[in-house]
Amino acid sequence: MKKIALVSAVFVCVLMNLPAQDSRAAFALNHYAARNFIAGALSTAELDTVIQAGIRAPSARNGQPWHFTVVRNQALAKRIVPDIADGNALIIVSASGDGKTNGAEILDCGLAAESIYLAAQAIGLGSRIYTGPIDAVNRSLKSDLGLPAGYSAVVLVRVGKVQQVDAASAASSRKAASALVTYK
Ligand SMILES: Cc1cc2nc3c(=O)[nH]c(=O)nc-3n(C[C@H](O)[C@H](O)[C@H](O)COP(=O)(O)O)c2cc1C
Known part of the structure; x- marks a missing residue:
């Protein structure tokens, strides 16, 4: 791999x-947001590595406001992202509050998600960040997931085995740097 x-x-x-x-x-x-997940179990060591990367993420005043819920149970994971491939794990990043109004913590959780996303790809796995299912998670799955009291999900990262392809054909196009960047 x-x-x-x-x-x-x-x-x-x-x-x-x-x-x-x-x-x-x-x-x-x-790096790119995987679409081509294939079935395959993730080892505990692989999951530990990506979680450690999330824990290593920077946060405002080093507040580390996050909690990580690793969903390996396939029935539960499929209630959140129905089309996952067997063996995919969903890592839900949550923080104290309603998940919408606690701005600094939301940014911190986003950075933790990005760290997990990049770490997964660095060790040869696929990863994709999701916010689409977050409202439904907060509405009806908090207790099934065992989120800490008073916490809400902010973002999740899907991690799994992928059919390896070159990034040039996997990633969507990006705006040109000339339209986005100013050097002074
Ligand atoms: C904050 C955020 C939320 C996202 N939510 C979803 C989602 O709900 N469903 C989904 O399929 N992809 C989601 N994505 C993945 C993006 O669609 C993907 O990163 C983007 O299209 C770039 O893909 P690429 O890196 O493969 O080119 C999300 C990405 C981010 C950063």
Whole structure:
């Protein structure tokens, strides 16, 4: 799996006309929101790694306002994201409050989600961030999920095995840097 990720990074280098020694830069650029999940169990070690990455995320005043709920139970996970592939895990990031009005904590939870998202891809898994199911989670699944009292889900990350493909064909297009970036 790691070998395929490396080959894919080198492929992106070639596509982007980067010298081979810039493969680390290419690696930083080749993440994408997976669609091509395949069935396959995740090991506890894989899940521990991505959770540790979430715990390592930066937060305002190092407040670390998050709680991580790792949903491995497939029946429960399918009530949240119905089309998951067998073995996918959903990692729900929650924080104290209603999940909508606690602005700084929501940003922190978003950063934790991004850290999980990137860590999963760094170890050869696929990942995708979701907010679509969050209102339904907060309406009817808080107790089934055992969220801490007074907490609401903010965002979730789906993690699972993927059919490896090169990032250039997997990622959606992006706006041009020239339209987004100002250097002074
Ligand atoms: C805050 C946030 C919420 C998202 N919510 C959903 C979602 O509810 N359902 C979904 O399929 N994808 C969701 N996505 C994934 C985005 O659609 C995806 O990251 C974007 O299309 C870029 O995809 P790419 O990196 O593969 O090009 C979400 C992403 C973010 C950052």
